[in-house]
Amino acid sequence: MNRRELLRIGSLSLLARQAFPALAACSQLLPASARNGGNPDRHVFIENNHVRIGVDLASGGAISCFSQRHPERNLVNRHDTGRFIQQSYYGDRDGSRWSGRPWRWNPVQGGGCHGKRAKVLDSRITPTEIYVKTEPKLWATDANVPGAAMEEWIQLHGKCARLHFKFTYHGTRRNTAAQQEVPAVFVDGELSRLVTYAGNEPWTEAPLTYREVGWPNEQISADENWAAYVDENDWGLGVYFPGTSTITAYRYRPAKNPTTGPDGDACSYLAPTQKLTILPGFTHAYDVGLTIGTSSEIRKAFYELHKKQDCC
Numbered sequence: 001m002n003r004r005e006l007l008r009i010g011s012l013s014l015l016a017r018q019a020f021p022a023l024a025a026c027s028q029l030l031p032a033s034a035r036n037g038g039n040p041d042r043h044v045f046i047e048n049n050h051v052r053i054g055v056d057l058a059s060g061g062a063i064s065c066f067s068q069r070h071p072e073r074n075l076v077n078r079h080d081t082g083r084f085i086q087q088s089y090y091g092d093r094d095g096s097r098w099s100g101r102p103w104r105w106n107p108v109q110g111g112g113c114h115g116k117r118a119k120v121l122d123s124r125i126t127p128t129e130i131y132v133k134t135e136p137k138l139w140a141t142d143a144n145v146p147g148a149a150m151e152e153w154i155q156l157h158g159k160c161a162r163l164h165f166k167f168t169y170h171g172t173r174r175n176t177a178a179q180q181e182v183p184a185v186f187v188d189g190e191l192s193r194l195v196t197y198a199g200n201e202p203w204t205e206a207p208l209t210y211r212e213v214g215w216p217n218e219q220i221s222a223d224e225n226w227a228a229y230v231d232e233n234d235w236g237l238g239v240y241f242p243g244t245s246t247i248t249a250y251r252y253r254p255a256k257n258p259t260t261g262p263d264g265d266a267c268s269y270l271a272p273t274q275k276l277t278i279l280p281g282f283t284h285a286y287d288v289g290l291t292i293g294t295s296s297e298i299r300k301a302f303y304e305l306h307k308k309q310d311c312c
Contacts, residue, residue: 044125050159051292053130060118061132061152062086062110065262066161066237068292075188075237075292077267081111081118082139083186085290087150087165088271091175091278096140103140105175107167109150112142121149130154147171147280159291160240160301162311166285175278181271182244182286189258189266191229191236194249195295196222203306208295213249213268222247222272226302229268230295238298240289240305241272248273287311 043064045054052072054065062084065074077083091105098113111117122133134150137143147170155162165183193210198221210230213220220227223245230236241247249270258266276284289311291301305311 044123044130046125046128046130046154046156048156048158051156051161053154053156053161053290055130055132055152055154056084056110057120057123057132058117059084059111060086060109060134060136060150061120061123061130062118063152063154063163066290066292074262075191076262077186077188077264078262079186079265079267080113081115081137082108082113083267084110085163085185086110086183087136087152087167088139088181088184089167089276089278090178090180091173092178094138096138098140104178105173106139107136107145107148107150108139109134109136112137113139114142116142119144128155145169145171159293160305161290163288163290164285164311165288166283169278169282170280172280173278174280177275177277179248179273180276180284181248182241182274182284183288184269184271185239186267186269187229187237188262189251189253189260189264189268191231191268192251193230193232193234193236194220194268194270195228195230195238195298196220196226196247197224199223203303205299208299210295213251215250215252217248217250220247220249221245224299224302225306226289226298227270227272228295228298229270234294236292236295236298238291238293238295238302239270239272240291240302240311242287242306242311244272244274246273247271 042058052067055061056064064078067074086109094105096103118137119135124131151166153164202223226240228238253266
């Protein structure tokens, strides 16, 4: 894949030359506007004895929180509408511009770069499942995407969260093939080390690779279909993406006064990637698993999922 030529500084990520146009507890999620008479119901959660996960219904239902229970610490970065853990797709250049440069057709679950948030079309919240259906926004223009819908189903299974994503497009636009984020994952900037396995002996407990990725995007093999970001104590958030063995990743830290945490401007980013062509009638669905722990604990959890040939 060709080198990235543009990335969303502090936002959703990536633009490839031919493919992409590219510490707070969860209970402290509400921004000041919500605490002071805004909409306190925008954030909804499910939880068990191990973990807690939540979405922001005012930002297209994008995943805004994933935390262990004791003590709670949200590891998802939600600094703007392009962060979160969320769906994002790419097509051809459409005449739009972002940050002064040509952009592409780019439906995003959370909302557009100017702060217009995507609309939730339907949601069902039970003690064991979150379901959200969203009309995405185009990243560069904040426009709605006629004929597009993004759906997600979220469940908890022990220490893991199962995410089932689905994107359908019944509009008229015809795109050429592009690398897609399936999904885009933004985590706390304090989780600075990326953990993967790359080699010819997957699922054999062969040695892992730890690295600090830079800027711009790096293309990285993940031959056990998972990756994690961990801190200096080897603890963090892991992502399991069965059927995909390549990720794109970067770390963003402002040059001056970077802040970390769920609302900080610094972040660590990764996305499993697949090359897909979005045409009228397009449908794509996939599963992702999340867990929290040390790299060995994360790997053990995902080995169990691999043995079951299931996401969670």
